Amino acid sequence: MKSEIRDVNDVRIIELSGKITIGTGDVKIRELVDSSLEEGQMKILLDLAGVTAIDSSGIGEMVACYTTVTKREGQLKLLRLSPKINDILHVTQLITVFDVLDNVQEGLAAFK
């Protein structure tokens, strides 16, 4: 899994690409979100447009990150799901947990 980080105003956008799977990508997400919180970035957009696969460990880490951010009174939202990742969030019913936005503009506006 690869990642790129950029900040737009007070929103941290974490662009992820590749596989978010056990042993590699799952841990990386946690590190990226934890370091964002440590830097005081409490509004986080996970951009999943480049993610090709996510297993249950990857989904689990996203849930753990969501819980961590929410407990710190921050917000974590998902951006640009591929159709397959969208299917997975539906079957796991996590689509009811996450705010999902279709593009960066919507994502940024969702925090206001």
Add this chain to the structure above:
Amino acid sequence: MIGISYRYNPAQMPADTILKAHLVLSSRFENIEVAERALVDLCEQAGFSGDDSYWLVTALREAAANAIRHGNKQNLDLDVVIDYRIEDNEVTIQIEDEGEGFDLADVPNPTDPGYLLRPSGRGIFYMRQFMTRVEFSRTPGGGTAVEMTRRLEPETRSATDEK
């Protein structure tokens, strides 16, 4: 050291031929990639669509991860054995570990409201979502064997199948 025993007939097969592969992997997460590659190769030979391969791989990865993490507890002295079989439009994957087994009744439904925000416990649910049939049993040595089958509709096979 990956530790692979890998065999299958690489020739392009007519539709009525059985495709099989057998892998013996040490209990490293990196070996899930090897298991995936073998399945993708077989699916390509069988002419399955990319979508079908994707969901088969998704289920396979969960079963292999469970065998490595929960079954063999990443003990490199213990193996994960995977058998693949594609016959007609049916894919069967059997995965065995050398762990101590588990009770399926102890695994909660991860979509129950009380479990929805748990960070783990979705692997078997994934498998059941993406395969037609998933059955668990004990191996003679006390480990876990899972057999998963997905029956594909004939029209989901690509045109290469007709060559």
